Amino acid sequence: MASGGANQSTAAYKPYRHLKTLTAHQRAVSCVKFSNNGTLLASASLDKTLIIWSASTFSLLQRLVGHTDGISDLAWSSDSHYICSASDDRSLRIWDARSPFDCLKILKGHSDFVFCVNFNPQSNLIVSGSFDETIRIWEVKTGKCVRVIRAHSMPVTSVHFNRDGSLIVSGSHDGSCKIWDAKEGTCLKTLIDDKDPAVSFTKFSPNGKFILVATLDSTLKLWNYSTGKFLKIYLGHSNRVYCITSTFSVTSGKYIVSGSEDKCVYLWDLQSKAMIQKLEGHSDTVISVTCHPAENKIASAGLDLDRTIRIWVQDA
Secondary structure: OOHHHHHHHOOOOOOEEEEEEEOOOOOOEEEEEEOOOOEEEEEEEEEEEEEEEEEOOOOOOEEOOOOOOOOEEEEEEEOEEEEEEOOOOOOOEEOOOOOOOOOOEEEOOOEEEEEEEOOOOOOEEEEEOOOOEEEEEEEEEOOOOEEEEEEEOEEEEEEEEOOOOOOOEEOOOEEEEEEOOOOOOOOOEEEEEOOOOOOEEEEEOOOOOOOEEEEEEEEEEEEEOOOOOEEEEEEOOOOOOOOOOEEEEOOOEEEEEEOOOOOOEEEEOOOOOOOEEEEEEEOOOOOEEOOOOOOOOOEEEOOOOOOOOEEEEEEO
């Protein structure tokens, strides 16, 4: 019965099509993320700037300038009012995503490139990961670092809070994926502890029960956090070099979406693991993907030979 259900859902699948290409960054686009309220799209680039776009018209609303080196990651606060950016200039910046779009805080303390960042759901804390092998937890209101976790033995590639903010998952080039108590900073579980391959990305599922883990052997796995076992494996894309982000699409059916080094965006059926669509059009590695919280819309970002953001939609 289960496979029949999977076949039916695949049969009913409406393919995504290319809607628009956004060209305003002068270097690789490192990250794209829709705001949680669905009204805005933010992009970060090695050109040292962030851009805020309208998520309905895709017009450029504001460019955020201030970092002195490339930006690797960005995160939205839960209320969609603030953006935090992580840069090779070793700092994070908190920006107002509303006019006058000020830089409100500069978070300093990491001793090497800041590579990844996220707000907790309450958005009173920010977690960051760095090439200095630490995770830092920052207080949003004051900009103070409240905890330093010596987390890994190589660069930290991703950090993400679960849905109640009690846990942080981290991944690293050292091949491990770890779960941390957000309040105490203690390691509760090591999900993966292989030297090889590097863990290039990790995030909790929306319900907090699962963890999506990407490794640099072109593999995506869905892990059950409580049992410490992996349930699903997603294959077909190419990922051996870059920290490509992946995400969950939940607006119509449940899918896994990822970028790829073959310049495509891949979509898999979460349950059946079948690859159901491959979106072509970028001219370099697709490093980042984001799904709109309410509409069937995907944005994807390309590296230096591409420098664009492509918007993909499913017709109603």
